[in-house]
Amino acid sequence: MLKLTRYVLYDIIRSRVVLAYAVFLLLVSLSLFNLEDNPSKAILSLLNIVLIVVPLISMIFTTIHYYNSYEFIELMLSQPLSRTRILLSEYAGVAISMITAFLIGIGIPVLIYVPDAVGATLVLTGCGLTLVFTSIAFLASVKARDKARGIGSVLLLWFYFSLIYDGLVLLILFSLSDYPMEKFTLLLAALNPVDLGRISIMLKLDVSALMGYTGALYKEFFGSNAGVLFTSAMMVLWTAVPLWTALLVFRKKDL
Amino acid sequence: MLLTILNLCIVVMLSANTIEVGKDRRGGTLRQAVSLAKSGDTILLYPGVYNEGNIIISRSLHLLGIGSPVLDGELKNELLTLSGHGIVVKGITFRNAGYSSMNDFAAIKVIDATGVRIENNTIENSSFAIHFANSTLSVIRGNTIRGNNKSEHSSGNGIHLWKCSQMLVENNSIEGHRDGIYFEFVTFSVIVQNRSERNIRYGLHFMFSNDDHYEANVFRNNGAGVAVMFSKKVTMVNNHFEENWGAAAYGILLKEIKEGTIIRNTFLKNTVGIFMEGSSRLLIEKNNFRNNGWAVKVQASCDENDFGFNNFFGNSFDISTNGTMMLNRFYSNYWDRYEGYDLDRDGVGDVPFHPVSMYGMIIENNPTTLILLRSFMVSLLDKAEKAIPSLTPENLIDDKPVIKPNRL
Known part of the structure; x- marks a missing residue:
């Protein structure tokens, strides 16, 4: 499996897309930190990058990579290797390269300019989101019949997680505003990895605002050790469940 | 003798x-x-x-x-x-x-x-x-x-x-x-x-x-911070209001205050910097509002208050209010959220600044939506509202926002 992952990694590095991604992130974060006199404002802009760009690129890259290495996968399948191992090595290769690019592009500048709890949370959240969306993209590409459908569904999923879902939450909160919704919103937030990531960073950034009104409840829940555990567990679930489903589908798929 | x-x-x-x-x-x-x-x-x-x-x-x-x-x-x-x-x-x-x-x-x-x-x-x-x-x-x-x-x-x-x-x-x-x-x-x-x-x-x-x-x-x-209630002609100068955190905590809570002055104070990391209710003819000048949840909450029952030459940095919300009526004046403040330009380079922005955000109004109506703070959805809503204002009070504006922070 390690050998296979090494081949996948070698293939990805040769294509230079990941390199471009890392350079892009590095340029963005360096220019943000140098433009803004206040590093916490730069962190705010980086937050948007982490929550929007990172999931998008992770998903699109994963899908394109999957379809591009389709022939390689077919070749491997003719060898005495299990399908699970092949797909897992593909996943490991893609995830490792994406996370490395993210760490080079955003992790290093953030840890240099804001080496505190906010910075660390931002980097961890970014890594978590990369893992989650790579695995969701694997599921989508394994399920879809061709490349166009695969990319289409991945874009739709990205749109859903980063925009439509929050719109739905807003709608639900307004239409049910006569009821006590605080606990329910906690559940709603847990059902979207982007929201989970955003809340864990927000807890470090906007502590004063969060202490007001219902915010105290959110802080109490997500800010406690149990909350951090809960967030991490949800992120792991969001990674594991799509990947496991993808394995199930891939094992039975008529290639 | x-x-x-x-x-x-x-x-x-x-x-x-x-x-x-x-x-x-x-x-x-x-x-x-x-x-x-x-x-x-x-x-x-x-x-x-x-x-x-x-x-x-x-x-x-x-x-x-x-x-x-x-x-x-x-x-x-x-x-x-x-x-x-x-x-x-x-x-x-x-x-x-x-x-x-x-x-x-x-x-x-x-x-x-x-x-x-x-x-x-x-x-x-x-x-x-x-x-x-x-x-x-x-x-x-x-x-x-x-x-x-x-x-x-x-x-x-x-x-x-x-x-x-x-x-x-x-x-x-x-x-x-x-x-x-x-x-x-x-x-x-x-x-x-x-x-x-x-x-x-x-x-x-x-x-x-x-x-x-x-x-x-x-x-x-x-x-719960500081409360000033039912008083006239109170002056507050050079005070520091810091880290008053909680659901009902305010840097200053002003209730039924008339003709007071609040000058050169610093409000740092409070849930709400200033909360005003039924206050009138106050002069609020040259204050620093830094990293507060809400810098100023002005209820619609306040009138004829002047907010001038204040600096707003890094607050989650700058101004929020609970109605569309606004009888207070805002002028020459520095807002770190201001995105306007200054073509004639006189240090004053050429476009007025709307300190109340759409999301600020939404939260005022439905506090549970705080869970969406800093989400993509919310920033889109704010941008849309900025282009076509409909919900935020249209006369709550700073006509002459300054480009650089006011020296205090």
Whole structure:
């Protein structure tokens, strides 16, 4: 499996897309930190990058990579290797390269300019989101019949997680505003990895605002050790469940 | 004739005795010394612990502690009760004054007095520490007050002034009481350079107190910040309001305040910097609002307030309000969210700034939506509202936002 992952990694590095991604992130974060006199404002802009760009690129890259290495996968399948191992090595290769690019592009500048709890949370959240969306993209590409459908569904999923879902939450909160919704919103937030990531960073950034009104409840829940555990567990679930489903589908798929 | 007057003076001077109280001193107990002392006498209290119950002083005595003697109330008694004029209490440690739900027991209680000075005392573990009622022209200076009360109802205020006038509260440090400093019906008084921290309720609580001035105080981490209510002509200059966190915590809560001035104060990391309700004709200038949840919450019941030359940095929300009516003026403030331009380079932005965001209005209506803070959805909504304003109050604008922070 390690050998296979090494081949996948070698293939990805040769294509230079990941390199471009890392350079892009590095340029963005360096220019943000140098433009803004206040590093916490730069962190705010980086937050948007982490929550929007990172999931998008992770998903699109994963899908394109999957379809591009389709022939390689077919070749491997003719060898005495299990399908699970092949797909897992593909996943490991893609995830490792994406996370490395993210760490080079955003992790290093953030840890240099804001080496505190906010910075660390931002980097961890970014890594978590990369893992989650790579695995969701694997599921989508394994399920879809061709490349166009695969990319289409991945874009739709990205749109859903980063925009439509929050719109739905807003709608639900307004239409049910006569009821006590605080606990329910906690559940709603847990059902979207982007929201989970955003809340864990927000807890470090906007502590004063969060202490007001219902915010105290959110802080109490997500800010406690149990909350951090809960967030991490949800992120792991969001990674594991799509990947496991993808394995199930891939094992039975008529290639 | 002249000789007679001179003689009289000498007699008066000689009659101002000094009585020493303490172990191995001739003055006996403190109670005896106080009852023997004549007006104008000085009592020197030497080190030791005195458990003498409630001591009442009604002549103009100077009670001076040498090397911080301790008066201990054993959680039963009021310690000192003063009434009269020209009484001085200095350099004494008061400990364990009693608590009663019937009376407001205090470490030092002053009733119907004038010209009293309470200086450099330490007051520990008491419900009320310094309690003034119906007094004038008195000074409370340099005292250190530490309470360790847990609940609001079982605890008293650090410095409590009721129906006083021309008072000076200076350089005290107060911690762990119900309200750090409490003013009710206090007029023409000054509060300077005090520190009020970690009190259960308010750091400073102002009720029905007109024409007062407070300057260079620090109010930090109090249960509900500072409340100024039902008062006129209060000036607040150079104070620091910091880290007042909680659902009902405000840097300052202004309720029914008229004609006050709030100048050059710093509001740092409060849940709400200033909360205003029913206030009018206030001048709020040259303040720094930094990293607050909401910098200013102006309820629609406020009118004719002027917000000018303030700096807003890193607040989650700059201004929020609960209605579309806005009768206040905003001018020449610096907003770090301002995205306009300055073509003629006169330092003033060419496009007006709308400090109330769409999401700020949404949260005001439905606080649960705070969970969406900083989401993509919310920033899209804000952008849309900026392009076509419909929900935010259209006349809440800063016409001349400055490009660089105001120098304060």
